[in-house]
Amino acid sequence: MQERMTERGHNGDVPEDKAQAALETTNDDAHVETADSTYVSTGVLSVVVISVCCASFLVGLDQTIVAGAAPRITISFHALGDIGWWASAYLLTSASLQLVYGRLYTLFSTKWTYISAIAIFSIGSLICAVAPNSVAFIVGRAIAGSGAAGMMSGSVLVCFGINLPICASTVLGVCFSVKRRDKIHQKKSWQEKIRHFDLPGTILLTTALVCLILALQLGGIVYSWSNGRVIALFVVSGIVSLVFLLVQIMLPSQRSFPAEIIRNRNVSLAALFSGFISGGMFVVITYLPIWFQAVKGASALRSGGMMTPIIAPFVVMSALSGGITQAIGYYNPAIFFGVILATTGAGLLTTFDSTTTSSRQWIGYQLVYGLGAGAGVPSPMLVIQTVLSTANVPIGVSLVNLTQMLWSSVVVAIAQSVFVNELEKAVKAAPPNFDVSLLIKSGAADLGNTYTVEHLEKAIPAYSKAISRTFYIATALSCAALFLAAPVRWKSMKKKV
Incomplete structure (x- = not known):
């Protein structure tokens, strides 16, 4: 009995030296991780x-x-x-x-x-x-x-x-500051590391995206939508996307995301919501400066200042909504508040006109949209951190980032097609000697140096109308985001998964 007590110590614990030895022999990787994870x-x-x-x-x-x-x-x-x-x-x-x-x-x-x-x-x-x-x-x-x-x-x-x-x-x-030695990574061979890469999925996904973006960029601008090249790009994109899905289903070892994450309704909804709300914002911040410079005649520097009413509220609301969400314990109110304001603001932006829109209006409309986007854009990350275990949060964040960038790239391509097509339509009623092709090939600033005063009266409204049409895309995406937000589960952020 005495020997047993001595062996285990007074509190029944394994002596420190033997516990350390056991740790070294049974969990070498964990030991390496602990030894290297020193505080700086x-x-x-x-x-x-x-x-x-x-x-x-x-x-x-x-x-x-x-x-x-x-x-x-x-x-x-x-x-x-x-x-x-x-x-x-x-x-x-x-x-x-x-x-x-x-x-x-x-x-x-x-x-x-x-x-x-x-x-x-x-x-x-x-x-x-x-x-x-x-x-x-x-x-x-x-x-x-x-x-x-x-x-x-x-x-x-x-x-x-x-x-x-x-x-x-x-x-x-x-x-010079990060000194940690990654021994765990060094112990794996190159063959082991390559095996963990989803090379087929990455190649297939990239190919599908490139074909889709090319089709959206070329269709209606360089070629007609019925052109064989454009149709072929859409078909190839669809087929490759289908193959990508089949690879994810048939080859579990090459799956880009774990099945349990994909099947989580809240993760999928949060990712799609992020793509819709972010895609709409990319359209707005891409074409607002063009409106200020082409329609209002602002310089590049001044147009940046004229976008302060959308950028400043976005930054402030991102921080404010995050703090309020942490206090409330639920992310859903910020999501609904953000998407409703973003939809309202984007709808107001569609009313931009070259002659009737006052400074009070373009400032106020940007303010509404900026507040909405500021509350809506960061929210999906809070959903991911709440509904997933700590181990799965990084891959969930990657899914949200992927969807966000993917939707934004597609949406901006669509907006470009809408902008150019609407620009050409808007000048069809122009004077006979008005050079429509020059309107497309010229720059978006300093239109006064490109056209005469008579032609400028046609060019400026054409730009304003074409740009306002792109804001319809942001409005539609914000409306769709509202339907994606509705089914997201109300789960307390203060409780463990």
């Missing part, structure tokens, strides 16, 4: 936080930077029809690579995966900064989106140049 000093932690915040700022900046610069860029490149591509290329690669980066962060060093993503983003930003034409600019945007996908998972043309010094400082901060 306040100074080092501050550098890491600042570095990650800088990277997150760049991702957010690049999602919206084209909006304010687009009218001025169209003058340099003479490519008004490519506005949708400048946004879609970035969003498309950001969406399609979400799953790839999710696995990279799981199988490889978090530190070096993050730095590699920043490097890719920097290369894309450099290409955008020095792009001589629209095609090069689109390529740069696609490359930047490829890097931004990893930066998201981890945390005017010369405007693009400011990304480079911030990226450099971020890389230095991460390199």
Whole structure:
């Protein structure tokens, strides 16, 4: 009895040295993880936080930077029809690579995966900064989106140049501050890591998305909707999407998302809601600056200031709704409040007119929409964190990000088609000597330097009407988001899953 007490200690616990030995022999991986997970000093932690915040700022900046610069860029490149591509290329690669980066962060060093993503983003930003034409600019945007996908998972043309010094400082901060050795990742062979990649799913999904975006961009602009090329792209996109679904069903080992997450009604609804509400906002922030510069004659800098009524409420409401939601314990009120205001605001934006819309109106309408989007956009993440276990939250977040970027890229492409088609329709009643093709090929700013006073009276209303038509898309998406929000379960955020 005495020997037994001595063996187990006075409180019946295994002695520390033997417990440690048992831990080492039975759970080596866990031991390695514990040994490496040391706390860092306040100074080092501050550098890491600042570095990650800088990277997150760049991702957010690049999602919206084209909006304010687009009218001025169209003058340099003479490519008004490519506005949708400048946004879609970035969003498309950001969406399609979400799953790839999710696995990279799981199988490889978090530190070096993050730095590699920043490097890719920097290369894309450099290409955008020095792009001589629209095609090069689109390529740069696609490359930047490829890097931004990893930066998201981890945390005017010369405007693009400011990304480079911030990226450099971020890389230095991460390199010298993050010292953790990823022994668990190092112990896995390359064959084991590659086996965990969903290469078939990634290739199929990317192919389907590219074909769909190409069809939406070319249809009705470069070719008619009945053109064989456009139809073929739609057909290929549909077939490849079907194959992607079959792979997910027939090959469980290559499944992009666990079945239990896909089958969770609340996760699917939250992801779709995020795509609808975010897609509508991308349309608004893409075409509002064009309206200010083409219709109101504002400069690129001034148009950015004129968008303050939508950006400031969005930021404030995002933080405010998050705090209120935490206090209430339920995310549903913020979702409904946001989507109702967003629908109302988007509907008001459709009334924009070149002559009758006053400053009080365009300020007030933006304010309503900004408050709604600010409350609605962050809410799906709260749903994911509440309805899923801690282990499944990261993959749930990836699903929301994927849907958000995917829907946004598709919606912006649709909006571009609507904008160009409506622009051509709006000038059909123009004078005989009015050059309609010049309206499409010219830039969206400084129309006074392109047309005479007589023709300008036709061009400005044409722009205003075409842009207001794109806001109908944002309105429809917000309305649809309301129906997606209704079935979401009311679950207390203060209770464990």
